[in-house]
Amino acid sequence: MPFKSRTVPVKLRIMRALNSRMVLTEKEKKYYFYLEKGYQGELMFDSMTENLHTGYLIINDVCLEMNNSEFQNDTLLISQGTIFLFEIKNFEGDFYYDSNKLYLASGEEVKDPLVQLKRNETLLRQFLRSLDCHFPIESWVVFINPEFTLYEASRDLPIIFPSQINRFLGTLNRTASKLTNRHIKLAEQLVSAHIVDSPYSRTRLPSFDYGQLLKGVLCPNSQCLGFMAPKGNRTLMCMECGYEEKMELGLLRNIEELKLLFPGVKITTNLIFEWCGGVGSKKMVGRVLRENYHVMGKKKYTYYE
Numbered sequence: 001m002p003f004k005s006r007t008v009p010v011k012l013r014i015m016r017a018l019n020s021r022m023v024l025t026e027k028e029k030k031y032y033f034y035l036e037k038g039y040q041g042e043l044m045f046d047s048m049t050e051n052l053h054t055g056y057l058i059i060n061d062v063c064l065e066m067n068n069s070e071f072q073n074d075t076l077l078i079s080q081g082t083i084f085l086f087e088i089k090n091f092e093g094d095f096y097y098d099s100n101k102l103y104l105a106s107g108e109e110v111k112d113p114l115v116q117l118k119r120n121e122t123l124l125r126q127f128l129r130s131l132d133c134h135f136p137i138e139s140w141v142v143f144i145n146p147e148f149t150l151y152e153a154s155r156d157l158p159i160i161f162p163s164q165i166n167r168f169l170g171t172l173n174r175t176a177s178k179l180t181n182r183h184i185k186l187a188e189q190l191v192s193a194h195i196v197d198s199p200y201s202r203t204r205l206p207s208f209d210y211g212q213l214l215k216g217v218l219c220p221n222s223q224c225l226g227f228m229a230p231k232g233n234r235t236l237m238c239m240e241c242g243y244e245e246k247m248e249l250g251l252l253r254n255i256e257e258l259k260l261l262f263p264g265v266k267i268t269t270n271l272i273f274e275w276c277g278g279v280g281s282k283k284m285v286g287r288v289l290r291e292n293y294h295v296m297g298k299k300k301y302t303y304y305e
């Protein structure tokens with residue numbers, strides 16, 4: 001079991017909601033699919049590191065800050081004497097290196113993950129030093145997609161190809177690693193420094209406002225994200241995939257989604273009832289808010305935090 005599990009990144013959560021609630025441009029859609037694909041690749045890698053023996057502390061997705069620079073670590077493994085840093089890429093298709101630049105087969109240049117890896121490793125090293133930790137860092141770019149091919153890559157690059165992942169992790173699994181309280185303390189320090197939602201996690205988002213977004217409760221299945229309709233008084237059913245859930249669960253998720261899309265918005269019963277597309281009743285919305293949030297203000301000025 002990982003020391004820290006991966007959760008859906010803020011930016012992806014926002015893009016999922018926007019894709020269902022407004023019409024994205026082709027460019028915005030492409031960006032959304034890029035984020036989704038990246039996340040799915042990370043989950044694939046998680047399912048493989050899960051099988052490592054307990055001599056490794058797995059820290060998935062930790063965003064840290066050093067010298068006013070944020071850096072996102074896809075996967076960190078803490079072992080007895082080394083910290084492994086993995087940058088996971090779910091690239092698909094043919095790519096090639098030319099003069100230290102990475103290109104798609106079509107000739108379009110793409111951001112080189114090795115550059116990102118180098119930057120992250122440097123910042124991570126400084127971060128660890130600030131904690132008085134001097135473990136060596138071993139960093140790798142993992143290409144997770146079996147449909148990925150890279151031409152003209154020299155053999156000494158810190159790259160793990162799809163056909164090598166099992167062997168790489170197998171070697172780690174055969175390597176003894178004894179952890180002490182010092183390792184666990186380090187893992188705790190890394191996790192507690194994790195930045196969940198920062199201005200950076202909201203860059204490159206399409207512009208949107210409340211008025212233009214479709215109202216209603218979205219299906220929790222990330223493959224679906226269709227709108228849900230009431231089925232009786234207490235149940236919601238997805239109009240796309242038929243998934244059913246308790247109405248209160250859907251309302252709660254929708255409140256959290258509104259807060260995600262509009263941080264700092266004043267949550268009132270009327271606003272939530274409207275945001276949920278009139279699902280349930282104002283009475284039920286009021287009860288869900290009272291039971292799950294702090295009541296602020298009085299009577300008609302009541303809002304929730």
Ligand SMILES: [Zn+2]
Pocket residue numbers: 219220221224225226238239240241242243
């Ligand atoms: Zn659905």
